[in-house]
Amino acid sequence: MSRFWSPVVHDLTPYVPGEQPKLANLVKLNTNENPYPPSPRVQAAIHAELGQDADRLKLYPDPTGSQLKDAVGRHFGVPPEWVFVGNSSDEVLAHAFQALLKHDKPLLFPDITYSFYPVYCGLYGIDFETIALSEEFAIRVDDYLARGAANIGGVIFPNPNAPTGRLLSLDEIARLAAALPDAPIVVDEAYIDFGGLDVIPTAVTLVRQHPNILVTQTLSKSRSLAGLRVGFAIGQPELIEALTRVKDSFNSYPLDRLALVGASAAMDDEAWFQQTRRQVIASRNALSAGLAALGFEVLPSAANFVFARHPDRDAVALAAALRARSIIVRHFKAARIDQFLRITVGTEAQCELLLEALKEIVA
Numbered sequence: 001m002s003r004f005w006s007p008v009v010h011d012l013t014p015y016v017p018g019e020q021p022k023l024a025n026l027v028k029l030n031t032n033e034n035p036y037p038p039s040p041r042v043q044a045a046i047h048a049e050l051g052q053d054a055d056r057l058k059l060y061p062d063p064t065g066s067q068l069k070d071a072v073g074r075h076f077g078v079p080p081e082w083v084f085v086g087n088s089s090d091e092v093l094a095h096a097f098q099a100l101l102k103h104d105k106p107l108l109f110p111d112i113t114y115s116f117y118p119v120y121c122g123l124y125g126i127d128f129e130t131i132a133l134s135e136e137f138a139i140r141v142d143d144y145l146a147r148g149a150a151n152i153g154g155v156i157f158p159n160p161n162a163p164t165g166r167l168l169s170l171d172e173i174a175r176l177a178a179a180l181p182d183a184p185i186v187v188d189e190a191y192i193d194f195g196g197l198d199v200i201p202t203a204v205t206l207v208r209q210h211p212n213i214l215v216t217q218t219l220s221k222s223r224s225l226a227g228l229r230v231g232f233a234i235g236q237p238e239l240i241e242a243l244t245r246v247k248d249s250f251n252s253y254p255l256d257r258l259a260l261v262g263a264s265a266a267m268d269d270e271a272w273f274q275q276t277r278r279q280v281i282a283s284r285n286a287l288s289a290g291l292a293a294l295g296f297e298v299l300p301s302a303a304n305f306v307f308a309r310h311p312d313r314d315a316v317a318l319a320a321a322l323r324a325r326s327i328i329v330r331h332f333k334a335a336r337i338d339q340f341l342r343i344t345v346g347t348e349a350q351c352e353l354l355l356e357a358l359k360e361i362v363a
């Protein structure tokens with residue numbers, strides 16, 4: 001508390017990110033980073049941008065990020081005018097809250113979801129209501145529609161949801177968007193690239209038909225670039241313009257030169273992307289099976305993490321026992337999920353270390 005603070009600051013409850021401990025030899029399975037390095041083309045592109053003497057850094061970057069918009073557009077087969085780029089998908093989401101989700105009627109999102117959403121509502125003064133997930137932790141579109149279209153200002157949810165990992169089908173997302181034609185629907189696809197082996201079930205395929213759908217994605221997870229801070233959104237130009245208006249009222253250059261060239265190179269390396277995401281999917285499926293064999297209940301995951309509980313071992317005690325073995329996972333002190341652990345899918349070796357440790361702990 002300080003008399004110097006703007007009033008809104010007194011009432012903020014900031015988001016708490018997972019810890020980034022500065023310890024060596026940690027098996028870090030707590031913040032859903034990719035265990036594999038980014039495409040080698042990222043480093044090459046950043047080196048090329050730096051050049052001999054980093055002289056280019058004296059110049060501002062392209063404020064429109066057109067190189068990256070082109071690369072994202074190529075990957076998805078959409079025009080660059082349908083793409084918005086930002087300094088992380090958290091920033092893109094923040095702009096979406098301010099630009100598209102603040103209305104007289106409440107914004108709806110799941111009771112168990114990405115904990116940044118209520119934080120943005122607090123920051124921007126957005127009225128919201130949460131809709132309970134089913135007993136099986138699934139999003140039920142009918143529970144949203146039951147509020148009545150006239151009473152809904154907008155809807156946002158991650159797909160797959162976080163921290164449950166459960167996927168909502170594209171048919172259900174289309175049904176929601178069609179039933180709420182006047183409400184923006186933001187689909188936060190931070191983990192969607194782990195959602196299918198041959199076909200990635202992205203709602204980008206719905207944006208031509210549904211002018212109210214905005215899809216956000218990040219390069220932090222499936223492109224192994226959490227440290228570069230790059231995210232984007234795809235939607236019809238009417239939605240993109242709202243984001244651009246907010247961005248240009250906030251920071252004209254959210255993406256620096258190194259981020260623009262590095263992210264563009266990552267988007268263009270399809271082979272690296274396919275190989276690493278498939279490896280993570282394979283490890284996730286093996287990890288889920290391994291946990292089930294140890295007696296855990298594991299929610300079906302379409303993400304690069306699994307959400308699991310043991311019927312007779314306390315989650316906090318399990319996390320502490322893992323930490324004593326230098327393995328860190330994420331626990332959320334929240335209603336309905338406080339007996340679950342969210343475990344990031346690591347390399348095969350890391351997953352094996354985790355399973356061996358849990359085997360000892362639950363024995």
Ligand SMILES: *Cc1c(COP(=O)(O)O)cnc(C)c1O
Binds near residue numbers: 032230
């Ligand atoms: C990780 C995550 C993000 C944020 O990604 P950044 O681009 O690293 O900010 C957004 N939404 C969900 C659900 C996430 O888990």
